[in-house]
Amino acid sequence: MSHITNAIEGKQLSVNGLTHSYGGQNAIDDISFEINAGEIVALLGPSGCGKSTVLRAIAGLIQPKSGGIHLGGQDLAHVSARSRGIGMVFQNYALFPHLTVAENIAYPLACQQVPREQRRARVEEMLSLVQLKGYGNRLPRELSGGQQQRVAVARAIAGRPSLLLLDEPFGALDRALRFDLQVELLHLQKTLGITTLIVTHDQEEAQSLASRLVLMNKGHVEQIDTPMAVYDRPKTLFVNTFIGQANVLRGTISQLGAEATVIALADGATLNLPRRLSFTIGSQVTITFRPEEVRLSSEPGENRLGARLTVSVPLGPTLVHDLVLADGTNLRASEVRGPSTFIPDTGTQLFAEIDTARCHVFPVEPEVSQQS
Numbered sequence: 001m002s003h004i005t006n007a008i009e010g011k012q013l014s015v016n017g018l019t020h021s022y023g024g025q026n027a028i029d030d031i032s033f034e035i036n037a038g039e040i041v042a043l044l045g046p047s048g049c050g051k052s053t054v055l056r057a058i059a060g061l062i063q064p065k066s067g068g069i070h071l072g073g074q075d076l077a078h079v080s081a082r083s084r085g086i087g088m089v090f091q092n093y094a095l096f097p098h099l100t101v102a103e104n105i106a107y108p109l110a111c112q113q114v115p116r117e118q119r120r121a122r123v124e125e126m127l128s129l130v131q132l133k134g135y136g137n138r139l140p141r142e143l144s145g146g147q148q149q150r151v152a153v154a155r156a157i158a159g160r161p162s163l164l165l166l167d168e169p170f171g172a173l174d175r176a177l178r179f180d181l182q183v184e185l186l187h188l189q190k191t192l193g194i195t196t197l198i199v200t201h202d203q204e205e206a207q208s209l210a211s212r213l214v215l216m217n218k219g220h221v222e223q224i225d226t227p228m229a230v231y232d233r234p235k236t237l238f239v240n241t242f243i244g245q246a247n248v249l250r251g252t253i254s255q256l257g258a259e260a261t262v263i264a265l266a267d268g269a270t271l272n273l274p275r276r277l278s279f280t281i282g283s284q285v286t287i288t289f290r291p292e293e294v295r296l297s298s299e300p301g302e303n304r305l306g307a308r309l310t311v312s313v314p315l316g317p318t319l320v321h322d323l324v325l326a327d328g329t330n331l332r333a334s335e336v337r338g339p340s341t342f343i344p345d346t347g348t349q350l351f352a353e354i355d356t357a358r359c360h361v362f363p364v365e366p367e368v369s370q371q372s
């Protein structure tokens, strides 16, 4: 395995101002991001936001309307898809059904005119790398979905690409198998040091695999950050609600102090934030907070909103409470469940205390003024 490590040299990928449309409207607009050599980055966003389009442009399968793509400093504008040195894995395996596993893996090597002996050795290497030693003579249909996807990965890296593109590679697999393959892929990627871009709409997959996330929405990039930064410091309401769960309330800025902001909610309640926000008094805002930032209490008090408990559900180690505020807004709270955690009765009138130090506040029309 050691000489593979030396052989694959991940290169830096740089995407600048990538724009593409299939008809009138842009599918992607001014997309820019970088992936360091050997890094694994996830392109994450809802269905139709343009992820696959970005991937196709990088692979050379479509010619973007504008923007630049550089791999290891080389401009790919006039480099054919074949000559880009990029390996790809798609959701639906795309193995050749009439070729054996070994022939599938050897296929790109044959295209590169790698001599037969070397090809055979590389196929063996790849098979052991993806833990399919001894499966070389099988046909794809004689393998499970997870095994087929491992073959697809082996085929993608057999030609020693300097960039690996994965488009929803585990989308067709069940949850447990997905997790196993994610762990394997991460191990493989680290061992080989291959620069990797994975497209997914599964936030858990993105968070567990990637060192950084590129969050896309409606053809734009909303935020590029580490998984933790995206969760803790979302730049937009979209990112905040797309990654993890968030409670969303509407309010109006009613007081601004040196180190405090008071927000009035619809039903007359207020939230006091221990910092000055850069809004003017009277601004309409959206306040968000995670379920784990809500604590239930039976007493009223500061930052406590009257709420009726609709249901409490124990989910393994956590207890999730769904509540409804007086104005009908739903609220979710969660807490770590211990042996003596008290579970209140459904319908109980309680107070939901919001940890306002950890709230996020966004302008009410966040989609109008997207920043890059």
Ligand SMILES: Nc1ncnc2c1ncn2[C@@H]1O[C@H](COP(=O)(O)OP(=O)(O)OP(=O)(O)O)[C@@H](O)[C@H]1O
Residues within 6 Å of the ligand: 022, 023, 027, 045, 046, 047, 048, 049, 050, 051, 052, 053, 054, 201
């Ligand atoms: N070949 C095509 N012709 C016309 N429109 C297309 C084509 N491919 C994609 N689109 C449109 O471009 C937009 C972006 O599509 P894209 O496939 O890149 O999104 P995606 O984020 O990968 O979605 P998904 O997660 O559902 O695969 C969508 O509105 C889609 O309908």
